[in-house]
Amino acid sequence: MMMKKQLCSFELHLFCYLLLAALVFSHNHGNPANDIVDIINKNRTDQKLPHLNDSPGLGCMALQYVELCKGNCTENNVVNCKPPDDDLTEVFAPNCGVELPTFGTITGHIVGCQRKYVEPSLAFSQVLVKDKKSLSLLTNKSHTEVGVGLVGLHKEPFFWCVLFSNGKTNSTFVLDNRGAGIKQKKGCYSGSSTPCSGGQKNSVVLFNIFFMCYVFILLFSIL
Ligand SMILES: *[C@@H]1O[C@H](CO)[C@@H](O)[C@H](O)[C@H]1NC(C)=O
Ligand SMILES: *[C@@H]1O[C@H](CO)[C@@H](O)[C@H](O)[C@H]1NC(C)=O
């Protein structure tokens, strides 16, 4: 009798845990790169600067940028990485399927890394826009478009990249077939309808493990 009671309360605990896990994971399903774009735009419009268009082409190239720089975060969270200028047009754009005639001018970029994951608002203030140089880049009047990419969702360190351009809305950095052909393996970028990959796979596995445990305990308590 006693044993049975204990099992019941254990089940209850597990059930609560499951609910909690489901809640936590469902929070993770968004796209933090889009959140960064929103934060950038809020910061700019609060200062009466024009709103920037969210460009998936720029976002995809920002993801390429951080993919390349992935190994180069110093102990002090400084990105030590200088991709050759030609990489933008010769590697990043083709990888993303950016139609070359629509390749515009990059008016600025900000790259940051951090050992642990931080929420988008903290990534903005602590990783990306943490000094005068990046703040002046953020508030530059030449920009019209922005794209954000990030990697490292379940593998530290985390890398974020913001690319700005002065292109015409919707006619620069146009993605072939609206980006449908991009096989996004890691990370995520703004303007993409694909959710971040990385953390999610892990959470699904964890969820399944929790669920199996739950089913086993249920079986045992019935026997
Ligand atoms: C990353 O760091 C290594 C070692 O310091 C350096 O050789 C390499 O050029 C860096 N990568 C880029 C893309 O800058
Ligand atoms: C804004 O960006 C443009 C293009 O990169 C640059 O030429 C200009 O000097 C920048 N302006 C300021 C105030 O930093």
Ligand SMILES: *[C@@H]1O[C@H](CO)[C@@H](O)[C@H](O)[C@H]1NC(C)=O
């Ligand atoms: C914009 O972001 C910078 C850097 O985080 C911050 O110092 C500043 O207060 C923000 N401005 C507004 C209006 O939110």
Ligand SMILES: *[C@@H]1O[C@H](CO)[C@@H](O)[C@H](O)[C@H]1NC(C)=O
């Ligand atoms: C750009 O494209 C977006 C999404 O397709 C659309 O909502 C927006 O109106 C377009 N803007 C211009 C200026 O064409």
